[in-house]
Structure formats: C-alpha cells, structure tokens
Amino acid sequence: MPPRAANDVPCPQLLDAVPSRRPPTDARQCRPPTDQTGTLERPPTILARPTKVAVRQVPKQRLGGASFGRIPGADADEAFDTSEVSPMRIHVADHPLVAHKLTVLRDVTTSSPIFRRLTDELVTLLAYEATRDVRTEPVTVQTPVAPAQGVRLADPKPLVVPILRAGLGMLEGMVRLLPTAEVGFLGMIRDEKTLQASTYAQRIPDDLTGRQCYVLDPMLATGGTLADAIGFLVDRGASQITAVCLLAAPEGLEHLERRLASCTVPVTIVMAGLDQRLNDQGFIVPGLGDAGDRLYGVVD
Numbered sequence: 001m002p003p004r005a006a007n008d009v010p011c012p013q014l015l016d017a018v019p020s021r022r023p024p025t026d027a028r029q030c031r032p033p034t035d036q037t038g039t040l041e042r043p044p045t046i047l048a049r050p051t052k053v054a055v056r057q058v059p060k061q062r063l064g065g066a067s068f069g070r071i072p073g074a075d076a077d078e079a080f081d082t083s084e085v086s087p088m089r090i091h092v093a094d095h096p097l098v099a100h101k102l103t104v105l106r107d108v109t110t111s112s113p114i115f116r117r118l119t120d121e122l123v124t125l126l127a128y129e130a131t132r133d134v135r136t137e138p139v140t141v142q143t144p145v146a147p148a149q150g151v152r153l154a155d156p157k158p159l160v161v162p163i164l165r166a167g168l169g170m171l172e173g174m175v176r177l178l179p180t181a182e183v184g185f186l187g188m189i190r191d192e193k194t195l196q197a198s199t200y201a202q203r204i205p206d207d208l209t210g211r212q213c214y215v216l217d218p219m220l221a222t223g224g225t226l227a228d229a230i231g232f233l234v235d236r237g238a239s240q241i242t243a244v245c246l247l248a249a250p251e252g253l254e255h256l257e258r259r260l261a262s263c264t265v266p267v268t269i270v271m272a273g274l275d276q277r278l279n280d281q282g283f284i285v286p287g288l289g290d291a292g293d294r295l296y297g298v299v300d
Helices: 096-106 114-128 168-177 224-233 250-259 289-296
Strands: 044-050 050-054 060-062 067-068 080-084 089-093 136-142 147-153 159-164 186-190 197-203 211-215 240-248 269-276
Touching: 080 089, 089 250, 096 114, 096 240, 096 269, 114 168, 114 211, 114 240, 114 269, 114 289, 159 168, 159 224, 168 211, 168 240, 168 289, 186 224, 211 224, 224 240, 224 250, 240 250, 250 269
Parallel strands: 089 269, 159 186, 159 211, 211 240, 240 269
Antiparallel strands: 044 089, 050 080, 060 067, 136 147, 186 197
C-alpha cells in the first residue's frame, strides 16, 4: 500500500453520501455535509481498506457477474447495512476550480461546446491527482549552469484507455498532461433495461505486462462498465489501473469493489465528485445527465 498523502483521511465508511437515521457508533466515522446540489462539501481523500463499508440493504439482482440492486423509489433515509469489501483506493478531488467547473457541467443550460471545453479542463486537473504514482526513472540533464538530477517517465509508457463514446471527451485533457502516453480504445455500451455492459470494439495491446493504465469513464453509475473494463485490462497483464471519472454514485463504488474483490492489481478511482445515489433508471442523482449526449449531442 503506498504511503498516505497528508490530506488522506482514513474512514471506515465509503463516503456515506446517503443520510442514515442510525447514529454513528464510532467517533472516526465520516459523514461530510452535502451542499444544495447533493455533492459532498470538501470531501476528504478516502483510502478504502478491507473493513466495513456502508452499503444499502436492498434486493439482489445480477449485474455483470456480481450482486447489486436498489429498491426503486426507496426513501433516501433508509438504514444502511455493512459488508466486507476488498481494498480499493478512492480519491475525491478537493479544489475550488474542480468544484466550479463541475457546477457548470451540471447546469442543464450549458451548451455542448462549453461542456466539451470544461470537461477537457476538468480532466487535466484530475489527471494531476491520477498520475501521482506514475512510474519514473532517474536521469541527469545538463542545464546552462551545471548538471542536474531529475526524473523521466519510465518504460513501458503509460496507456490511456477512454471508454467510448463519452470517454473520448476526456482524452485530450489527459494526454495534455501525459503527452508521451500511448492511447488505446475500448468500446462498451450499457443496456438501459438490464443495466449490463457489453464490449463492441477494442484497440488494446494484447500484452500489457508491466503497464500502468488510465481508464477514462465520465460517469461511474452502476459500476458495471468500469468493472468490465478493468477486468479486460487485468486479463491482458496490466500492473496498475487508475480510473478517472467526473462523477460517481455510492452504489457504483460498492458494486465495483465487490467485482474486484479477488483482483490482485492495484486499482485507484479518481473523481471530481461523489453524488447521492442512483435513480430507477440507473442515472446518477443529481448528476449531470448523459455525459455522451451532452458532449456530442443525441444520436438515434
């Protein structure tokens, strides 16, 4: 496990974004306040551990190989149950520029051109956090005055993988910070009735041994698409995976951790905001709508 940053706050619950009537039984439990949009105010970085995590006690349905579900129309104040999960590092960005740009993205009146530009800028900010553990090697360079010790990105170069189509809107912002990274593509689509994801196209190297991979997926809603994408990369030998998302729902994070329970590859999720819940259609609430449609328009 990498050393915790100064602003990392261990918490036995996974950013309990949905209120609970049950009073905390442990003084360490984190219940950050939410603003009027439903996004956590100044959320801490959470380093998820193999410990108790807040999970909605709901009927089970099969979702991409793991149990997950939510009572349609359930009251947001219903009690939580707890369940054991595997370690997964989760980082919620805490920066006023991130919050500002995310607020404009949420606004239904924001046009597609502005939405694309802000997504690009926001991802560059998130990429700064996502690449904290990028591998480097020492190098000596000659300055106009004297030799200087520094670092450069180590081989093999990182691989950036946007999930089509919405992930394409995040690509430029990511490679701006990692211009020497290679880019692969993974086409996945979610069935709006079953909420299951399926792969329809891919352009990924067959052998990813030793590669650090950065997956771009704007909305971590049910978690099925991202879990399948991570599994795809793990099967090809990826040694470390970081997912960059604009928004996530607590249900999606819980589902993702269950799907990755037996995964031995380090996984980090970096996001701009953690919202309240999913609605009956599997959309994040309050969210920002369908990211693909808002980036590129509605395509029938």
